[in-house]
Amino acid sequence: MEQGTIVTAAILVIGDEILSGRTKDRNIGYIAEYLTNMGVELREARIVPDLEEEIVAALNALRARYTYVFTTGGIGPTHDDITADAVAKAFGVPIGEDPRAIALMMERYRPEDLTEARRRMARIPEGAELIANPVSKAPGFRLGNVIVMAGVPTVMQAMLDDAAKNLATGRKILAETIEAGNVAEGRYGGPLAKIAAAHSGVTIGSYPSFAEGRFRNQIVIRAKDPALIAAARKDVEAMLAELGEEGEILPRAKTEGDRAPRG
Amino acid sequence: MEQGTIVTAAILVIGDEILSGRTKDRNIGYIAEYLTNMGVELREARIVPDLEEEIVAALNALRARYTYVFTTGGIGPTHDDITADAVAKAFGVPIGEDPRAIALMMERYRPEDLTEARRRMARIPEGAELIANPVSKAPGFRLGNVIVMAGVPTVMQAMLDDAAKNLATGRKILAETIEAGNVAEGRYGGPLAKIAAAHSGVTIGSYPSFAEGRFRNQIVIRAKDPALIAAARKDVEAMLAELGEEGEILPRAKTEGDRAPRG
Numbered sequence: 001m002e003q004g005t006i007v008t009a010a011i012l013v014i015g016d017e018i019l020s021g022r023t024k025d026r027n028i029g030y031i032a033e034y035l036t037n038m039g040v041e042l043r044e045a046r047i048v049p050d051l052e053e054e055i056v057a058a059l060n061a062l063r064a065r066y067t068y069v070f071t072t073g074g075i076g077p078t079h080d081d082i083t084a085d086a087v088a089k090a091f092g093v094p095i096g097e098d099p100r101a102i103a104l105m106m107e108r109y110r111p112e113d114l115t116e117a118r119r120r121m122a123r124i125p126e127g128a129e130l131i132a133n134p135v136s137k138a139p140g141f142r143l144g145n146v147i148v149m150a151g152v153p154t155v156m157q158a159m160l161d162d163a164a165k166n167l168a169t170g171r172k173i174l175a176e177t178i179e180a181g182n183v184a185e186g187r188y189g190g191p192l193a194k195i196a197a198a199h200s201g202v203t204i205g206s207y208p209s210f211a212e213g214r215f216r217n218q219i220v221i222r223a224k225d226p227a228l229i230a231a232a233r234k235d236v237e238a239m240l241a242e243l244g245e246e247g248e249i250l251p252r253a254k255t256e257g258d259r260a261p262r263g
Numbered sequence: 264m265e266q267g268t269i270v271t272a273a274i275l276v277i278g279d280e281i282l283s284g285r286t287k288d289r290n291i292g293y294i295a296e297y298l299t300n301m302g303v304e305l306r307e308a309r310i311v312p313d314l315e316e317e318i319v320a321a322l323n324a325l326r327a328r329y330t331y332v333f334t335t336g337g338i339g340p341t342h343d344d345i346t347a348d349a350v351a352k353a354f355g356v357p358i359g360e361d362p363r364a365i366a367l368m369m370e371r372y373r374p375e376d377l378t379e380a381r382r383r384m385a386r387i388p389e390g391a392e393l394i395a396n397p398v399s400k401a402p403g404f405r406l407g408n409v410i411v412m413a414g415v416p417t418v419m420q421a422m423l424d425d426a427a428k429n430l431a432t433g434r435k436i437l438a439e440t441i442e443a444g445n446v447a448e449g450r451y452g453g454p455l456a457k458i459a460a461a462h463s464g465v466t467i468g469s470y471p472s473f474a475e476g477r478f479r480n481q482i483v484i485r486a487k488d489p490a491l492i493a494a495a496r497k498d499v500e501a502m503l504a505e506l507g508e509e510g511e512i513l514p515r516a517k518t519e520g521d522r523a524p525r526g
Contacts, residue, residue, distance in 0.1 A: 016485075017468055017483075020305070021298075
């Protein structure tokens with residue numbers, strides 16, 4: 001894909017267990033970082049329950065809007081695994097047992113252990129390409145711009161490696177972090193807003209954290225063009241140097257060992 | 264709220280840093296578990312960037328559909344903190360500096376340290392009730408059915424405790440977990456689907472995990488009525504006992520120390 005093209009993505013996490021809090025999602029953060037590193041811009045993520053109409057509605061909203069949609073969860077052997085059928089329904093295509101998927105699963109299971117439930121994992125919508133699962137064989141798949149992966153993190157990660165081989169990528173967004181030292185967010189907030197407004201093509205974020213008894217504020221400058229980052233960085237550093245000389249006694253927050261309250 | 268009433272919720276996480284993967288969200292899992300424990304059913308979660316039109320669109324979609332919407336992130340002092348303004352826009356109400364919020368912040372800051380940036384944290388939409396922030400004073404707020412909280416986990420958690428005092432709650436969903444022992448998901452999947460279909464008012468999920476070199480499969484039965492859970496549990500246990508006597512050599516997956524591949 002040519003330089004400058006923007007490739008976007010959304011994540012759709014499917015599973016009652018995430019919404020009940022029983023299972024804590026670890027896939028969104030992993031996929032987000034992975035996509036950023038390959039030049040794909042994650043624009044949205046959603047978590048929906050194991051209900052076909054919810055999955056179909058979210059899929060259709062997201063796949064119309066973004067270059068890619070990555071789903072996790074709901075492709076196992078039990079009755080609550082309904083993602084493949086929901087994807088087929090969203091695209092309006094038939095779904096059935098895929099001989100390619102059965103062949104892959106035969107590498108793991110003896111024929112007599114390929115139960116009706118396990119065969120559910122071979123249900124693949126018509127027209128989909130399989131995504132390899134080196135961990136436990138039952139494949140993911142890609143249909144159109146939707147990439148369907150397992151919910152188990154190690155399996156999802158292996159599937160993402162395989163799916164990524166065939167993804168278009170845009171120009172990578174570069175990020176540089178500036179340590180704000182002893183200057184509080186609440187003091188550099190005003191000047192930083194002016195710098196952000198003056199530098200188009202650049203996004204500037206401010207992220208405080210709190211660890212080992214002291215505040216740490218970081219300003220992150222993001223852009224595709226390193227020259228734009230350098231120009232913004234120069235202004236931010238000059239602003240921090242000026243404020244740093246003025247000094248301030250920063251009030252302590254009533255918390256320990258966590259990201260800091262903004263202020 | 265009377266017994267049997269269903270109280271639903273959605274979470275809206277706001278922040279570029281979550282979508283870029285720089286910061287890993289820890290709030291969704293925490294809020295999910297918290298709401299489940301108080302009888303509020305979390306039905307959806309979304310993550311959107313720091314863009315007003317995206318926040319407004321998501322807010323309006325979610326607040327129309329669920330009893331409550333909990334937002335996290337974007338209420339700090341810097342230019343990328345635009346949640347309060349987006350909430351005001353979504354509701355079509357004015358927003359301005361709230362004297363109650365300024366008074367709270369004066370408990371932490373000397374007047375000369377109440378910078379323009381920090382005063383941004385006192386911007387509260389008209390008609391909103393404040394949510395206490397015992398950690399760093401700058402408050403969250405509730406407007407209609409939308410509860411606006413900080414993104415920093417410790418601050419968010421303190422705000423949630425305060426907001427929860429005034430929430431309606433429904434009948435709590437009870438959950439019981441059955442250890443499937445040495446019976447694989449792929450073997451109990453078929454019979455479990457039949458049991459799930461036979462027990463209305465009950466949802467049954469199947470969750471494999473992999474730790475210390477062996478598989479562990481858990482079946483979770485959820486319902487509001489303990490009698491319904493007991494009836495389903497009886498059937499599940501009888502089914503597992505039958506399958507357990509048949510035995511099977513379970514193939515090992517190529518992974519360690521993680522939730523297991525389904526199969």
